[in-house]
Amino acid sequence: MSASPRSIRPIVFTSDAIAATPTEAFSADVDGGKVEWKTLISSGRTPSDTFTSGIATCAPKGGHLKAHRHTQPEMYYIIRGRGIVSIDDAEYEVQRGAVVFIPRDAEHGIRNMDEEKDLVWLYVFATDKFEDVVYRFSDNKPKARL
Template identity: 35%
Template sequence: MEIIEGAGTWSPPAGGATDWVEQLRTPDLSVGTYCVPAGGRDDQSPHTEDEIYVVTAGRAKIATPDRTAEVGPGAVIFVPAGEEHRFVDVTEDLTLLVVFGPAYGSRASEA
């Protein structure tokens, strides 16, 4: 067992619009925290791993090519590998607990 300290806790991005910190990594999954300040820009690219976001604080919209939805504390979002997505209209500092399966960056890029 391991207690993952700081996972899902706001951390002001240093010198950028977003901040990603990985707190746990095994071959099968990774856990981290992604923070986007109010008014910030999320410029992430699609990932090669499946992903679950849990909104722990803040408000925004998540946008994919097919849908846009408002999210806030307690929202749980599944994004399949390869799907374009980003957080837009961030109205309150957004903090996300992120789980990747398998671990973030462990699959070879399909490009």
């Protein structure tokens, strides 16, 4: 459910505030890949609605987010690094400045192709809260609600 209009306010995250935001990852019982993220905007955590966003990182030498689906469409903006985004049966090379739109229920994943630098991207979901996103991994493992 969306927050009331009176509870919605502008939000600005400084670089210090982003650095202080706790890093999240999949629990030990979910093999979602080698990826970490910081959820920045999400109803229940911030006075916001409509969108959920944050910054995700795949480390060099094998960092990846496994192929998965969720009902919400998603967008990536590549902040740093280079990688491969897979969406359904296609692969796309991405690097700093690239924008990726992922339709709802499309199978997708991302992997870092650099041996030395992190792959960092802004993600945006079309949903009020991050907790509404249910990852359905393509390897038939259990669903992961975050």
